[in-house]
Structures are given as C-alpha cells and as structure tokens.
Amino acid sequence: MDAFYASVEQRDNPDLRGKPVAVGGASRRGVVAAASYEARRYGVRSAMPSVTALRKCPDLVFVKPRFDTYRAVSLQIRSIFAHYTDLIxxxxxxxxxxxxxxxxxGLPLATRIAEAIRAKIRAETGLTASAGVSYNKFLAKLASDYRKPDGLFVITPKMGPAFVETLPVGKFHGVGPATNAKMNSLGIETGADLKAKPLAFLQRHFGKAGAYYYGIARGVDDRPVRADRIRKxxxxxxxxxxxxxxFKAMQAALQPILDKLWRHCEGAGIRGxxxxxxxxxxxxxxxxxxxxxxxxxxxxSDLETISLDLLRPLLPPPKGIRLLGIxxxxxLSDEADETDGQMTLL
Structure with a gap:
C-alpha cells in the first residue's frame, strides 16, 4: 500500500488531502509512524523523530494513529488477495x-493478476497500491518500490540479474542503513560491486547473512511464500x-528499536x-x-524499562557491541496463529 496510514487518514478526512501529513505524535519524544507523499517531498520519513520532521516541514500536520482502523482496512485488502490465491x-x-x-x-500472467488486485483495492477502499511482479521474493519487493506511488513494475527472469547490478545496495530489502554503510566502506556501492565479492569475503564480513547477499546479487532468492507459519x-x-x-549511547540506540517494535505491536494488536x-x-x-x-x-515505557534492566547487568561490556535487538x-493476539519463527521488523 502507498503511504498506508497517512493515505487512510487523507481518505477519511478531506481537509488533509494534498497536505503534508504525518501519523504519529508531535511531542518532543514523538516519532513519525508514516508520512504522506506530500510530506516525503520535504524529506520526512517514517521512524524520524517528530522534531526533525517539523524542522524539515514546518507545515506538517500530525494525526494520531488509529490502529483499529488500519487493521480493519488491512483485513479488507487481505480478503481481496484471497480471491486470487491462498498463498499470502x-x-x-x-x-x-x-x-x-x-x-x-486461472490467469496465465501474474501481471494481469497484479493489475486486477490494484483495481479492486482502489474500487473497494479508495486507496492506491503498488505492485511488483517477479520470479522471486527479493525481486518482487524491489519491483514494488520501483514505481511508487500507484505503480506496477515487472522484473522478468531475463532482466533480473542485470537489474540488480545497477541498483545501489541501500535499495536492497534486508540491507539497512548500518549494513549499507559497512558495505560502502568495503567498496560495495552497487549490486555489481556486491556480485564481484566472493562468498567467503561476504561471510567473513557479514556472517550468516553473507550467503543471502551473495545470492541476491545474482538475482537468486529461493525463499518460498509461506502462508502457514505460526508467529512465535x-x-x-x-x-x-x-x-x-x-550505556548512554546504548540507551539512545535502543530508542528507535523500541519505537519500531511498539509501533508494530500497536498496529497489529499484538502484546507479549x-x-x-x-x-x-x-x-x-x-x-x-x-x-x-x-x-x-x-x-x-514498560518495554523500555525491562529492556534496560536486561542490559545493565552486561555493563561494562567485555568488548564493543555492534548490534542490539529487542x-x-x-x-497474545487474534493474529498470533497467522504467521513461524521470529518476524524481524528491520
């Protein structure tokens, strides 16, 4: 979906249409959960501190999130998917x-299905969706972002490997800002640079993820679409x-992690x-x-308190810490049996 939370708010409140909108809290400790495309033109992005967003866009309108509404629309969209496939x-x-x-x-072309789904979403919800069509998950994800908003892009088997080579690695799903910076420091700027690195090199610098990076640099991703996982x-x-x-640096580094995790809990109606x-x-x-x-x-706040209580006994650390996760x-939720293993949000 295109700027989902913000688009729902603009749909339901005509006064917000055409204006830069941020879903989230405007307080000093607030964080942008979603930004409309009008706001994105100013550089406002999700997970950005609200004070930073307001500096970039003084006319930014903040709207409190309505997660019950977003969940209801999400279920409506998922029911549209189910008209075409059960593998969701x-x-x-x-x-x-x-x-x-x-x-x-029984449609022979995935592109036709994507077009039909996008049209049905618009007709039934008044919202726009972008679709990526390809022969594996990694490339379909890349394609879905390529012509946002309200776009459709297809990456065929013939064009897949060459398409990956031209993109900056920061565009790759699974390569976050820190990994992107590390890749850049190793001389890896594009998919072609990544493809040029041997598997052993990538495993040495990126551990288990090295094999994944080696594959996607070649347009290879064998992960199946799994509709029967149990989210644990x-x-x-x-x-x-x-x-x-x-400790203070670690406490500060945990804040965006906690924000992202709790936003998902709120949005999905999940508690643990x-x-x-x-x-x-x-x-x-x-x-x-x-x-x-x-x-x-x-x-x-309870999640933060417990997280810091778990961290304190480890201090001072015996060696530098390169990753923190919560x-x-x-x-406990109605969705707890929908999706196996841990779902990582970053």
Whole structure:
C-alpha cells in the first residue's frame, strides 16, 4: 500500500488531502509512524523523530494513529488477495507476498493478476497500491518500490540479474542503513560491486547473512511464500557502524528499536509477555537475556524499562557491541496463529 496510514487518514478526512501529513505524535519524544507523499517531498520519513520532521516541514500536520482502523482496512485488502490465491504471506499491515503461480482465477500472467488486485483495492477502499511482479521474493519487493506511488513494475527472469547490478545496495530489502554503510566502506556501492565479492569475503564480513547477499546479487532468492507459519515472536534490531561501549549511547540506540517494535505491536494488536534482549559483540558473539511477565507488556515505557534492566547487568561490556535487538514472545493476539519463527521488523 502507498503511504498506508497517512493515505487512510487523507481518505477519511478531506481537509488533509494534498497536505503534508504525518501519523504519529508531535511531542518532543514523538516519532513519525508514516508520512504522506506530500510530506516525503520535504524529506520526512517514517521512524524520524517528530522534531526533525517539523524542522524539515514546518507545515506538517500530525494525526494520531488509529490502529483499529488500519487493521480493519488491512483485513479488507487481505480478503481481496484471497480471491486470487491462498498463498499470502503478510509482512505487515500494508504489505504482503503473494504466490500466484497457481491462482484461483486461472490467469496465465501474474501481471494481469497484479493489475486486477490494484483495481479492486482502489474500487473497494479508495486507496492506491503498488505492485511488483517477479520470479522471486527479493525481486518482487524491489519491483514494488520501483514505481511508487500507484505503480506496477515487472522484473522478468531475463532482466533480473542485470537489474540488480545497477541498483545501489541501500535499495536492497534486508540491507539497512548500518549494513549499507559497512558495505560502502568495503567498496560495495552497487549490486555489481556486491556480485564481484566472493562468498567467503561476504561471510567473513557479514556472517550468516553473507550467503543471502551473495545470492541476491545474482538475482537468486529461493525463499518460498509461506502462508502457514505460526508467529512465535516479533522483534526489531539494529547494527551499528561504530561499536558501542557506553550505556548512554546504548540507551539512545535502543530508542528507535523500541519505537519500531511498539509501533508494530500497536498496529497489529499484538502484546507479549516475554522480552528478549539480543546483543552481538564486535567479534560476532551473540548472547540473549530474557524476562517473562505474568501479564502482557502494557506499554512502550514498560518495554523500555525491562529492556534496560536486561542490559545493565552486561555493563561494562567485555568488548564493543555492534548490534542490539529487542523481541517479544509469548504473544497474545487474534493474529498470533497467522504467521513461524521470529518476524524481524528491520
């Protein structure tokens, strides 16, 4: 979906149409959950602190999120998907993978199905969606972002590998800002640069993710669309370009992680009883620490308190910390049986 939360707000409130809109809190500690395309022209982005967003766009209109409404619209859109295929793997409220190799309409071309779905979404919800069509998940995701908003782009098997070579690695799904910066420092700016690196080099610098990067640089992604997974936990994490050793720096680094995780909890109507802190050291050693509550975590402040309580006994760290992550498990929600393993938000 295109700027989903903000587009729903503009649909439901005509006074917001054509204006730069941010869904989120305007307070000093507020964070932008979603930005309309009018706001994005000023450089406003999701996960940006609200004070930064207002500096970039003084006319920005903040709207409090209505997650119950977003969930209802999301279910409406998912029911449209189900007219065409049962192989639906939701990524979030506003995005999903669909496998239409064998589809309910018997249509021979995935492009025709994408066009039909986009038209049906517009007719039934008044919202626009962008679609990417390709032969694997990685390329379909790239294609879906290529002509936003309200776009459709197809990456065929013939053009796939060459298409990947031309793109900056920062555009790749699964390459966040810290990984992008690290790749750039290693001389990897584009897909072609990534493709030129041997598998052993990528594994040495990026661990288990090295094999994934090696594959996608060649347009290869064998992950199936999985519609039958059971979600056991949700989590967010971030890799830092510079290793952290100071508690205040770690506390600050946890804030956007906690914000992203709690926004997803609010949006999906998910709560969890167990908080797990993940720490990856500079030498790639990983440790985790967990705490379970008798009841579900009630708010973001509680999540932050428990996360910091889990972090403090590890200080001072024996070596630099290159990654921090927080996850919630023992989930309680109507959606807890929808999607297996941990869903990572970053």
């Amino acid at each position: 793997e939701p990524l979030s409220l506003d995005e999903a993978y669909l496998d239409v190799t064998e589809n309910k309409m 936990s949700i989590g967010a994490e971030n890799t830092f370009f510079d290793d952290l050793t100071d 009883r167990t908080v797990t802190l993940k720490v990856k050291f500079a030498d790639f050693q990983i440790i985790t620490r967990s705490r379970s509550n008798p009841d579900a975590i009630g708010g973001r 996850s919630l498990s023992n989930l």
